[in-house]
Amino acid sequence: MANPTLLDYLHQLRRQGVSHVEIDDQARAVLRELYTRGSARRPVAKTSVSAPPNNTALRATGSTPAEKITSLSKIANTWQPARALGSLRDTMVFSVGNPEADFMLVGEAPDYQEEQKSEPFVGPAGAKLNQILKAMGLSRDQVYLTNVCKFRPATKNQTTNNRKPSPEEMATFLPILKAEIDIVKPRVIVALGGSAAQGLLGSGKPVGQFRGSWHQFQGIPLRVTHHPSYLLRQEEGPGEKRKVWEDMLAIMEKLALPISEKQRGFFKG
Numbered sequence: 001m002a003n004p005t006l007l008d009y010l011h012q013l014r015r016q017g018v019s020h021v022e023i024d025d026q027a028r029a030v031l032r033e034l035y036t037r038g039s040a041r042r043p044v045a046k047t048s049v050s051a052p053p054n055n056t057a058l059r060a061t062g063s064t065p066a067e068k069i070t071s072l073s074k075i076a077n078t079w080q081p082a083r084a085l086g087s088l089r090d091t092m093v094f095s096v097g098n099p100e101a102d103f104m105l106v107g108e109a110p111d112y113q114e115e116q117k118s119e120p121f122v123g124p125a126g127a128k129l130n131q132i133l134k135a136m137g138l139s140r141d142q143v144y145l146t147n148v149c150k151f152r153p154a155t156k157n158q159t160t161n162n163r164k165p166s167p168e169e170m171a172t173f174l175p176i177l178k179a180e181i182d183i184v185k186p187r188v189i190v191a192l193g194g195s196a197a198q199g200l201l202g203s204g205k206p207v208g209q210f211r212g213s214w215h216q217f218q219g220i221p222l223r224v225t226h227h228p229s230y231l232l233r234q235e236e237g238p239g240e241k242r243k244v245w246e247d248m249l250a251i252m253e254k255l256a257l258p259i260s261e262k263q264r265g266f267f268k269g
């Protein structure tokens, strides 16, 4: 069959619950040709349009956002598209915080410490994130913290070492993350770091190219900023901290949070 790779990829997306894809002219021509060849061989069916992807597996139950998040986390724990990859570890780390929060923070994947405690952002990056939230006048239980990938990515002979989730690993969780966003209904989302931005926006650009402006995800304003662990790797100096802080100030403005003059001046050189 011509171009099985494209078809396999589209089937894989459909299994993951993706209902629409943008395709360029070349792909459209390939698909049209496959469709024409396929129709020539197929007996004419009463309905030639295939049913929309079955998303019922993702229907979280419950009447409150907290109950729905609990239900969704159970679905995520046995989420076949991710389990089938065989490249992730077994302990799920889902989310923490307020399932009705206005502000949702999305990281990449749990590390060793997060896996140990089954809670996102409890290691060194989490401590840095707590400082950032505190500077904004927020605490962990006022926001909703989650990751694109809900399991720690596995490596050979793994002990405490971690790796970033692959684009494929993150893509398998996109339907879960979308359902999570539908439940929490945040007013603002922040993607923490390049992997989270790629997982959400589908583009592997460096953080610097996403930063400083608003994006949209499911109609919700989304900001991209550096991952807290990036700040941990920086030499002492205010430059990169200020960039993250400027993203946080923009988020505070969007959320209509009070901002003092002192806060406005944090990390200015």
Ligand code: URA
Binding pocket: 107, 108, 109, 110, 111, 114, 119, 120, 121, 122, 123, 125, 126, 147
């Ligand atoms: N890094 C992340 O992106 N998420 C975590 O939960 C921990 C570290």
